[in-house]
Amino acid sequence: MSARGLARGVIIAFGATYLLLPLAGVLEFAMRMRRGVYSFDAFFTVFEDHRFGDTFLYSTVMALVTVLIGMLIVLPAAYAVRLHAPRLRATVEFVTLLPLVVPAIVIVFGYVRLYGSDSWLPLTDSDFGADALLAFGYVTLSLPYIYRSVDAGLSSMDVRTLSEAAESLGARPVTVLLRVVLPNIRTSILSGAFLTAAIVLGEFTFASLLDRPAFGPFMQLLGASRAYEPAALSLVAFAFTWGLMALIGAIGGRRKGT
Amino acid sequence: MSFLSVRGVKKAFGPAVAVQDFSLDAERGEFVSLLGPSGCGKTTVLRMIAGFEKPDAGSVVIDGEDVTHLPTRARRIGMVFQSYALFPNLTVEGNIAFGLKVAGVAKAEIAARVKEMLELIGLPKLGGRYPVELSGGQQQRVALARAIAIRPRILLLDEPLSALDAKIRVSLREELRAIQRELGITAIFVTHDQEEALALSHRVVVMSAGWVEQIGTPPEVYHTPRTPFVATFVGTANVLPCRIEDVAGRLSFHGAPLALDHALTGVTGGEAMMALRPEAIALAPFEGATNRLDATVRDVTFLGPVARVRVVLAGEIEALVDLHGEATRILPEPGSASVLYFRPESLQLLDRRDRAG
Numbered sequence: 001m002s003a004r005g006l007a008r009g010v011i012i013a014f015g016a017t018y019l020l021l022p023l024a025g026v027l028e029f030a031m032r033m034r035r036g037v038y039s040f041d042a043f044f045t046v047f048e049d050h051r052f053g054d055t056f057l058y059s060t061v062m063a064l065v066t067v068l069i070g071m072l073i074v075l076p077a078a079y080a081v082r083l084h085a086p087r088l089r090a091t092v093e094f095v096t097l098l099p100l101v102v103p104a105i106v107i108v109f110g111y112v113r114l115y116g117s118d119s120w121l122p123l124t125d126s127d128f129g130a131d132a133l134l135a136f137g138y139v140t141l142s143l144p145y146i147y148r149s150v151d152a153g154l155s156s157m158d159v160r161t162l163s164e165a166a167e168s169l170g171a172r173p174v175t176v177l178l179r180v181v182l183p184n185i186r187t188s189i190l191s192g193a194f195l196t197a198a199i200v201l202g203e204f205t206f207a208s209l210l211d212r213p214a215f216g217p218f219m220q221l222l223g224a225s226r227a228y229e230p231a232a233l234s235l236v237a238f239a240f241t242w243g244l245m246a247l248i249g250a251i252g253g254r255r256k257g258t
Numbered sequence: 259m260s261f262l263s264v265r266g267v268k269k270a271f272g273p274a275v276a277v278q279d280f281s282l283d284a285e286r287g288e289f290v291s292l293l294g295p296s297g298c299g300k301t302t303v304l305r306m307i308a309g310f311e312k313p314d315a316g317s318v319v320i321d322g323e324d325v326t327h328l329p330t331r332a333r334r335i336g337m338v339f340q341s342y343a344l345f346p347n348l349t350v351e352g353n354i355a356f357g358l359k360v361a362g363v364a365k366a367e368i369a370a371r372v373k374e375m376l377e378l379i380g381l382p383k384l385g386g387r388y389p390v391e392l393s394g395g396q397q398q399r400v401a402l403a404r405a406i407a408i409r410p411r412i413l414l415l416d417e418p419l420s421a422l423d424a425k426i427r428v429s430l431r432e433e434l435r436a437i438q439r440e441l442g443i444t445a446i447f448v449t450h451d452q453e454e455a456l457a458l459s460h461r462v463v464v465m466s467a468g469w470v471e472q473i474g475t476p477p478e479v480y481h482t483p484r485t486p487f488v489a490t491f492v493g494t495a496n497v498l499p500c501r502i503e504d505v506a507g508r509l510s511f512h513g514a515p516l517a518l519d520h521a522l523t524g525v526t527g528g529e530a531m532m533a534l535r536p537e538a539i540a541l542a543p544f545e546g547a548t549n550r551l552d553a554t555v556r557d558v559t560f561l562g563p564v565a566r567v568r569v570v571l572a573g574e575i576e577a578l579v580d581l582h583g584e585a586t587r588i589l590p591e592p593g594s595a596s597v598l599y600f601r602p603e604s605l606q607l608l609d610r611r612d613r614a615g
């Protein structure tokens with residue numbers, strides 16, 4: 001019993017060290033900005049930079065738009081496949097996994113070629129066009145995560161029978177989707193949404209090549225030109241991501257719906 | 259015209275034919291069971307009435323309206339599933355109110371109807387609970403309340419009691435019948451449990467391998483089975499070969515003369531099959547038992563109210579005899595010669611066709 005407890009303690013300590021030691025190192029480094037003493041100067045410098053707020057806001061809005069568009073596409077698709085074409089499931093899953101295989105740089109190059117200034121639809125010519133292009137790009141990037149979480153949610157309920165029950169009570173397909181399916185996979189949708197948000201907030205390639213004022217390029221810029229601030233910034237971003245994860249856990253932990 | 263009329267309905271899934279040819283007429287307020295072994299197409303028939311499957315041929319008419327091509331939501335039916343299928347995110351009240359909300363019924367009226375339904379199913383205090391907080395029997399009662407809250411024209415039930423344990427199954431079965439009678443709602447009930455079908459129904463549709471074998475009241479189906487399948491699937495029966503001797507209803511079994519209680523129309527001569535229930539046979543003469551067959555007792559199993567005797571007829575054909583009450587006091591010895599006595603009306607001539615094969 002006690003040997004077992006000891007082994008467990010050692011494993012936990014090892015895991016915690018593995019995770020926390022680098023963080024502690026980064027924190028220690030970030031606090032050495034003022035010579036001779038530890039201070040939070042690097043953090044203050046980051047927060048005082050107006051670009052921090054601007055790019056963070058931009059990327060947050062992007063994340064929301066991405067989640068919205070992604071869900072609007074994926075939810076009905078995953079539902080319809082499950083109900084009416086279960087044999088297509090493997091194919092659809094494969095397609096949604098493609099963005100993990102095709103590098104972002106290839107995708108964005110394709111976009112620039114397809115929607116550049118001299119193309120039939122020059123989206124990159126206007127700010128709004130470029131923003132839209134970025135959002136669609138992000139939807140593609142987050143497809144694997146959104147689809148998987150939605151599909152996992154659908155697996156956790158008896159979609160077919162519940163849909164048929166609702167239909168027999170007079171509900172139209174849209175009503176079934178909104179009143180029966182959606183509330184029962186809320187947790188999965190939230191986890192997909194948070195994963196997507198975390199990815200979009202840190203994304204560099206798309207934003208940089210489309211020249212958008214996003215958080216990812218800002219982090220990169222800071223990293224290339226400063227010493228202590230990038231460390232502070234990465235800790236802030238890390239804390240934010242962890243906050244999102246904790247939120248998923250907290251919401252997922254609540255069993256009942258409202 | 260009858261209230262529900264299903265005409266010549268067929269359904270195939272790829273090369274596999276689930277329903278070969280199904281027709282049924284049900285009156286308003288009638289309780290009809292679809293009874294048959296697993297895979298015989300009961301659920302498929304029910305799903306075609308509900309509109310979840312499109313029949314390949316035939317039509318479904320409810321209250322004079324041809325609904326064959328209507329989607330489920332427009333058919334005004336109520337459906338109860340084996341797995342309850344309550345919405346897990348809604349309370350009991352929310353579940354019962356679902357159909358009414360979808361139909362745009364006024365709030366006050368919904369509240370009143372929900373209350374009425376909760377009382378009908380005997381759960382007036384559980385309106386605020388979630389499905390996970392209910393027992394299986396309670397969940398199925400809520401599912402029933404949800405289905406009838408919208409005042410459907412027909413109630414469709416697909417093995418609603420199968421997931422429950424034996425005791426609840428019997429009590430809920432009685433409740434279901436009481437509610438159905440009280441509301442006077444037409445019900446189609448799918449089951450593979452013959453006792454359930456016999457106990458609940460006005461009429462039973464016995465199905466096998468996608469075909470309708472027989473439609474009749476429970477006593478009709480039990481006492482006058484038309485096919486070997488019905489004779490053996492509903493209760494226990496000895497299905498024996500025989501020869502038809504004449505149109506007056508005289509038969510013979512391995513040379514021994516037997517008589518039916520009615521004359522035959524059409525058929526004369528030739529080989530046939532007959533059914534005889536074990537409990538219709540006695541090993542001693544009794545009034546009206548004009549049919550006799552010589553037999554040898556093989557073995558006897560005493561079960562209290564019943565003693566089951568296995569006998570051999572004509573040296574090779576096994577048959578069962580059930581002795582009841584006083585007849586079980588003195589049991590026959592295995593190996594002894596015996597005589598089976600039974601009435602002409604106990605003998606049922608079967609259609610040669612046995613689609614179940």
Ligand SMILES: Nc1ncnc2c1ncn2[C@@H]1O[C@H](COP(=O)(O)OP(=O)(O)OP(=O)(O)O)[C@@H](O)[C@H]1O
Nearest residue numbers: 271275276294295296297298299300301302303450
């Ligand atoms: N969606 C489907 N796709 C393919 N085959 C199906 C489908 N639904 C039913 N079948 C087949 O049709 C036949 C009849 O099925 P059905 O579900 O109607 O039987 P059942 O009488 O309800 O059986 P059980 O008592 O097991 O529920 C079966 O052989 C089944 O495999």
Ligand SMILES: [Mg+2]
Nearest residue numbers: 300301302416
């Ligand atoms: Mg079935």
